[in-house]
Amino acid sequence: MKVIKNTLVSTYLAKIRDKNTSCRDFREHIKKLSGFVIYEACEFLATEKVVVQTPLMPCECDVISDDIVIVPILRAALGMSDIALDLLGKASVGFLGIQRNEETLEPEFFFEKYPQDMQNKTAIIIDPMFATGGSAIAAVNRLKSIGVKKIIFASIIAAPEARDKMKAVHPDVALITACLDKGLNEKGYIVPGLGDAGDRIFNTLKD
Numbered sequence: 001m002k003v004i005k006n007t008l009v010s011t012y013l014a015k016i017r018d019k020n021t022s023c024r025d026f027r028e029h030i031k032k033l034s035g036f037v038i039y040e041a042c043e044f045l046a047t048e049k050v051v052v053q054t055p056l057m058p059c060e061c062d063v064i065s066d067d068i069v070i071v072p073i074l075r076a077a078l079g080m081s082d083i084a085l086d087l088l089g090k091a092s093v094g095f096l097g098i099q100r101n102e103e104t105l106e107p108e109f110f111f112e113k114y115p116q117d118m119q120n121k122t123a124i125i126i127d128p129m130f131a132t133g134g135s136a137i138a139a140v141n142r143l144k145s146i147g148v149k150k151i152i153f154a155s156i157i158a159a160p161e162a163r164d165k166m167k168a169v170h171p172d173v174a175l176i177t178a179c180l181d182k183g184l185n186e187k188g189y190i191v192p193g194l195g196d197a198g199d200r201i202f203n204t205l206k207d
Contacts, residue, residue, distance in 0.1 A: 001163050001175040002040055009036050009178050013157075017194045023203040027079055030128060030156065030201060033178050034080035037154040038087050041124055044152050044174040066122040066150070069094050069115060071143065073127040073135055076198035080126045080156075094118070096125075096142065098135045100188075107138040119147035128197040130155035130177060131190045133162030140170050152176065156197075159183055159190045 015021055015029045048065040051058050068091040070084045075097075085091060097111030115121075125139050136153055143151055151173045153166070158177040161184050166173060181190045189195075199205045 030079045034083045069121040077126045079201040107135040122150040128156045130158035130162045133165035
């Protein structure tokens with residue numbers, strides 16, 4: 001797993017961890033942090049050389065050659081999607097609706113929609129929280145079942161339990177996160193974490 005080490009990242013992480021951060025500011029800093037993890041995810045993409053004409057002379061450049069599909073796990077990852085598309089403008093988008101059963105902690109699918117020709121695409125799965133690993137592994141299982149061969153998983157905060165579980169089941173999946181936290185509590189939440197990312201992004205916190 002690649003863990004980003006950057007003082008600006010740690011500053012933004014402090015902002016989203018703070019329980020007093022407003023929904024608007026939380027959403028904005030999730031977007032900023034998402035830009036960092038998508039940037040780092042590009043390290044695992046294939047490239048090809050092209051020649052462009054500058055105002056002065058021809059120049060050989062390395063450009064991304066993978067056909068990318070961004071796959072947000074609904075709903076929290078919608079907060080990461082805009083910046084992913086800003087950075088990877090030619091990417092297509094697939095959607096996976098997975099929710100965690102709060103009693104069993106097991107993932108449950110409720111929606112999925114993909115572009116055509118998934119077998120030839122590189123998938124970047126995004127989800128702010130990589131906690132138990134259940135939803136992420138379920139997403140990888142589903143994408144592999146439809147023929148996707150190259151998969152990258154990008155999160156903002158991860159737990160060692162999820163990392164270890166994913167590497168045991170899918171060692172070929174590249175993992176990127178802005179922070180690897182201490183672990184999980186008895187309810188399966190990352191600690192110290194930031195609470196429920198989806199509720200904080202979409203302002204659906206219960207009183």
